[in-house]
Amino acid sequence: MIVDAHTHVVVEGHYPEAWWAGLADLFARHFQALGRDVSPASVRENILPRFFDPEGERLLQSMDEAGIDVSVLLPLDYGLALGDPADSLADQCRWLGALQEKYPKRLVAFTTVDPRRQGATEFVRRSVEEWGLRGLKLHPGAGFYPNSRESYRVMEVAAECKLAVVVHTGQIVYPLKSKFCDPIYLDDILVDFPELKVQAAHLGFGWRDGLNQMGATKPNLFTDFAGWQRMATGGGESFIRALRDALDHFGPPRVFFGTDGPYLRALMKNLDFIRLVKNLPAQSPHGIGFSEDEIRWVLGDAAANFLGLLDVG
Numbered sequence: 419m420i421v422d423a424h425t426h427v428v429v430e431g432h433y434p435e436a437w438w439a440g441l442a443d444l445f446a447r448h449f450q451a452l453g454r455d456v457s458p459a460s461v462r463e464n465i466l467p468r469f470f471d472p473e474g475e476r477l478l479q480s481m482d483e484a485g486i487d488v489s490v491l492l493p494l495d496y497g498l499a500l501g502d503p504a505d506s507l508a509d510q511c512r513w514l515g516a517l518q519e520k521y522p523k524r525l526v527a528f529t530t531v532d533p534r535r536q537g538a539t540e541f542v543r544r545s546v547e548e549w550g551l552r553g554l555k556l557h558p559g560a561g562f563y564p565n566s567r568e569s570y571r572v573m574e575v576a577a578e579c580k581l582a583v584v585v586h587t588g589q590i591v592y593p594l595k596s597k598f599c600d601p602i603y604l605d606d607i608l609v610d611f612p613e614l615k616v617q618a619a620h621l622g623f624g625w626r627d628g629l630n631q632m633g634a635t636k637p638n639l640f641t642d643f644a645g646w647q648r649m650a651t652g653g654g655e656s657f658i659r660a661l662r663d664a665l666d667h668f669g670p671p672r673v674f675f676g677t678d679g680p681y682l683r684a685l686m687k688n689l690d691f692i693r694l695v696k697n698l699p700a701q702s703p704h705g706i707g708f709s710e711d712e713i714r715w716v717l718g719d720a721a722a723n724f725l726g727l728l729d730v731g
């Protein structure tokens with residue numbers, strides 16, 4: 419079983435305009451570094467719409483192409499940082515719930531809310547009871563610490579509703595702020611909510627050494643390596659070393675494959691990312707060894723276990 423434990427379906431109205439502007443700028447600078455004169459305005463108009471997926475069809479198609487059985491869909495609430503998007507958070511989460519209902523064996527949808535929003539705890543409850551959402555995603559890059567008083571209130575509801583929790587960790591692109599995304603701020607939650615299962619996203623990127631040590635010491639901490647495609651291209655020694663380190667510290671049942679799609683598919687196809695991971699035991703690249711068993715956990719069994727996927731359909 420292959421599980422993408424961290425992905426996104428992109429709908430234009432789900433993100434603030436400032437997010438699209440920042441992303442267009444990032445893409446344009448990337449093209450310019452490759453010697454191509456592409457303006458942010460042209461990226462916004464011609465390239466970003468290729469990722470828009472208002473029916474979820476592009477997501478399902480890419481899952482089929484790559485052999486991904488189940489994807490975990492994570493919404494994002496950047497509204498307090500960047501301005502509210504066209505579609506309200508409630509509309510987004512209701513839409514995700516409907517999409518999950520349409521593909522019950524393929525999709526697991528989470529809710530999200532900036533804990534500083536009024537009614538944040540009620541929103542999480544409503545997400546579970548009304549829309550059937552099955553986990554909580556927090557993105558502290560919007561400007562809050564995951565161990566703040568407001569976050570704790572939301573965590574209490576997550577624990578009560580037995581929701582899996584995913585928190586973004588690691589440095590984050592402009593215009594969001596990285597300092598809130600240091601995995602050390604999860605430590606309070608891991609201790610104060612021992613029953614809560616928390617997935618620190620992206621191996622904490624530049625904070626991965628600290629995250630690994632936390633993984634070795636806190637049994638309710640999990641991680642995913644979504645977004646590591648950039649380090650995995652062209653041989654990928656830094657990615658392979660990072661995956662080995664994560665497995666050594668967390669143990670295979672707590673490390674998940676993820677794509678953070680769809681943007682990174684342009685850099686590395688999901689199929690190629692999966693193939694790279696699948697071939698690790700046979701190839702031992704750079705002299706770094708992996709067992710078949712470890713890779714089976716990483717590609718799906720660990721996330722399936724975390725999510726209680728046996729309940730799906």
Ligand SMILES: [Zn+2]
Nearest residue numbers: 424426644678
């Ligand atoms: Zn993500």
